[in-house]
Amino acid sequence: MTTAQAAQKEWAKTTPEERKKVIRKVIAYLEAHKEEIIDIYTSETGGTILSANIALQITFEELEEAIKFADEVNIVKEVPGMIEGKENHVYRVPLGVITSISPFNFPLNLSVRTIAPAIALGNAVVHKPDVATGITGGVILTKAFEEAGLPAGVLNLLLTDPKTDGTGDYLLEHPIPRFISFTGSTAVGRHVGEIAGRNLKKVALELGGNNPFIVLSDADVDRAVDAAIFGKFVHQGQICMITNRIIVHKDIADEFTAKFVERAKALPFGDPKDPSTVIGPLINERQLEKAQAIIENAKKAGVKLALEGERVGNVLTPYVFTDVKNDSELAQTEVFSPVAMIIPVGSDEEAIKIASETEYGLSSALFTQNLEKAEQFALQIDSGVTHINDQTVNAQPDIPFGGNKASGVGRFGNPWLIEEFTTTKWVSVQKKYREFPF
Amino acid sequence: MVNFKDYTKQYINGEWIEGTGGKTIDVQNPFDRSTLYSVKQLPLKI
Known part of the structure; x- marks a missing residue:
C-alpha cells in the first residue's frame, strides 16, 4: 500500500498526454492478444465465445472513454472572491489510492471500468478480482498496463481470497486507499459499505438485481x-x-x-x-x-x-x-x-x-x-x-450506470466517475491586506 | 502469443511475485472442472 501511495504521487504529476499514451498502448495490447483472451475467457469463466466478444467490446469502449478522463484532473477553476483582494482557485485533484474488487461473472469489463478511469485520473489502484477468474479479472489488464509502460506501483494485483488467506478485512480497513469500488453480491456489498463508513472512505457499490x-x-x-x-x-x-x-x-x-x-x-x-x-x-x-x-x-x-x-x-x-x-x-x-x-x-x-x-x-x-x-x-x-423496447442488459461508458436500494450506491460512467475518483482542493490567495473585525 | 497462465501471481510494485506462505488455490475450468492453474496466496499484509 505504501508503494502504491508513493507511486501515485509521481503518477499524478504526469501530463494528460502521458496518461493517454499508456491507455492507448493498453488498447493495442488487448487488440494484439484477442485470440488468447477469448481462449482463456471461455476456459476460466465458462462464458461462451459470444459472451467473451461482448466483454472485449465493452472493455475497448471503456478504455476509449478512459482516454477522455485524462483531461479532467489537475485542472483549476477560478472563482471570484467575496472578500476584497481574495482570489479562489479550485483544483480538481486525484483521490490517491483506490481499492478495486471485481466479481467472477463479467470480470474483464467489470474490472476495467474502475481501473482505467482511476488511472487516467491520476490515481493508483490496488485491484483484487475474484480469484476464481483471476486471469480474466486481473492478469490480462495488469499485463496490458505493464507492457504499456505504466510505472511500477500504479497498478497492483492481488490474486487472493481474504476468507482463506488470513487477511480478512485488512484490505478494506487499510487507511491508505481513499475509495473502495466493489462489484458483487448485496450481502458482501453491505459489509464493504459498513467498513467504508466506519473508516470514512468513499465507495461505489454495484450489487445485485431483481x-x-x-x-x-x-x-x-x-x-x-x-x-x-x-x-x-x-x-x-x-x-x-x-x-x-x-x-x-x-x-x-x-x-x-x-x-x-x-x-x-x-x-x-x-x-x-x-x-x-x-x-x-x-x-x-x-x-x-x-x-x-x-x-x-x-x-x-x-x-x-x-x-x-x-x-x-x-x-x-x-x-x-x-x-x-x-x-x-x-x-x-x-x-x-x-x-x-x-x-x-x-x-x-x-x-x-x-x-x-x-x-x-x-x-x-x-x-x-x-x-x-x-x-x-x-x-x-x-x-x-x-x-x-429492449432488454435489461446494456452497458455504455458515457452513461451513468448504477442501482437504487439494495442494488448499490454510486454511478459508473463518464463524467459521473470523475466526482467519485477525484476530490477538490480550494486554494485562496489574499492579494490585499485583509482587515479583520478584531 | 502470450500465455496468461504464466502470470497467475501477485503483481506488486511492478513485479510478478509468488505468494510464499499462504494457501494455494486451484482454479477450475467451470465446464469440465479440470484445474486450469494454481495460485499461491499472499501470506503478508501488504
Missing part, C-alpha cells in the same frame, strides 16, 4: 420474446442486470409464454468453446447447487413449470416457471442462473407497480408500442436504468 422485464398489453410479442430470450439467458443468467422477472399483461401472457418456451428449449448448450453454444456452465458447484435449490423450493411451493430444464454435466439448461406471484419466494430471489419466471398481471398499471416491489433497483425493461406512455412508466420504476 430486474423486471415488463411486457405491456400493446407490445409486439415477437420482439419482446426475442429480447427476453437474450436478456434472460446471456452468460447463463449470471449478470447483475440480467432479466429476473418477466411481467406480462394477461391478455398476451399465453402467447408470450408459448413463444418464449419454444425459443428457450431450442437454445444450444454445452461447451463454451463451441461457437454455437449459447448456454455454458455456471461458474462453480456452489452456484449450481444454489440454482438447483431455488428450483426445488419453487417446485415444492407448487409453482407451475412450463419448461423443465436439467443439469447436464456442469451446465444447467433453461427452466421456465409460469403463473408466478410477485410476492412469492421465487420472484423475490435473484436467481443468477438460466431460470426464467413469468408473472401475469391484470393491467399495465399493475405491471409497473409490481416492477418496483423488490428490495433491488438496478435495471429494468419495458415493451410497448406507445413510446410516450413508456417514458412516463419508465420514470415510475424504482431502478437506476430502464430500457424501452
Whole structure:
C-alpha cells in the first residue's frame, strides 16, 4: 500500500498526454492478444465465445472513454472572491489510492471500468478480482498496463481470497486507499459499505438485481420474446442486470409464454468453446447447487413449470416457471442462473407497480408500442436504468450506470466517475491586506 | 502469443511475485472442472 501511495504521487504529476499514451498502448495490447483472451475467457469463466466478444467490446469502449478522463484532473477553476483582494482557485485533484474488487461473472469489463478511469485520473489502484477468474479479472489488464509502460506501483494485483488467506478485512480497513469500488453480491456489498463508513472512505457499490422485464398489453410479442430470450439467458443468467422477472399483461401472457418456451428449449448448450453454444456452465458447484435449490423450493411451493430444464454435466439448461406471484419466494430471489419466471398481471398499471416491489433497483425493461406512455412508466420504476423496447442488459461508458436500494450506491460512467475518483482542493490567495473585525 | 497462465501471481510494485506462505488455490475450468492453474496466496499484509 505504501508503494502504491508513493507511486501515485509521481503518477499524478504526469501530463494528460502521458496518461493517454499508456491507455492507448493498453488498447493495442488487448487488440494484439484477442485470440488468447477469448481462449482463456471461455476456459476460466465458462462464458461462451459470444459472451467473451461482448466483454472485449465493452472493455475497448471503456478504455476509449478512459482516454477522455485524462483531461479532467489537475485542472483549476477560478472563482471570484467575496472578500476584497481574495482570489479562489479550485483544483480538481486525484483521490490517491483506490481499492478495486471485481466479481467472477463479467470480470474483464467489470474490472476495467474502475481501473482505467482511476488511472487516467491520476490515481493508483490496488485491484483484487475474484480469484476464481483471476486471469480474466486481473492478469490480462495488469499485463496490458505493464507492457504499456505504466510505472511500477500504479497498478497492483492481488490474486487472493481474504476468507482463506488470513487477511480478512485488512484490505478494506487499510487507511491508505481513499475509495473502495466493489462489484458483487448485496450481502458482501453491505459489509464493504459498513467498513467504508466506519473508516470514512468513499465507495461505489454495484450489487445485485431483481430486474423486471415488463411486457405491456400493446407490445409486439415477437420482439419482446426475442429480447427476453437474450436478456434472460446471456452468460447463463449470471449478470447483475440480467432479466429476473418477466411481467406480462394477461391478455398476451399465453402467447408470450408459448413463444418464449419454444425459443428457450431450442437454445444450444454445452461447451463454451463451441461457437454455437449459447448456454455454458455456471461458474462453480456452489452456484449450481444454489440454482438447483431455488428450483426445488419453487417446485415444492407448487409453482407451475412450463419448461423443465436439467443439469447436464456442469451446465444447467433453461427452466421456465409460469403463473408466478410477485410476492412469492421465487420472484423475490435473484436467481443468477438460466431460470426464467413469468408473472401475469391484470393491467399495465399493475405491471409497473409490481416492477418496483423488490428490495433491488438496478435495471429494468419495458415493451410497448406507445413510446410516450413508456417514458412516463419508465420514470415510475424504482431502478437506476430502464430500457424501452429492449432488454435489461446494456452497458455504455458515457452513461451513468448504477442501482437504487439494495442494488448499490454510486454511478459508473463518464463524467459521473470523475466526482467519485477525484476530490477538490480550494486554494485562496489574499492579494490585499485583509482587515479583520478584531 | 502470450500465455496468461504464466502470470497467475501477485503483481506488486511492478513485479510478478509468488505468494510464499499462504494457501494455494486451484482454479477450475467451470465446464469440465479440470484445474486450469494454481495460485499461491499472499501470506503478508501488504
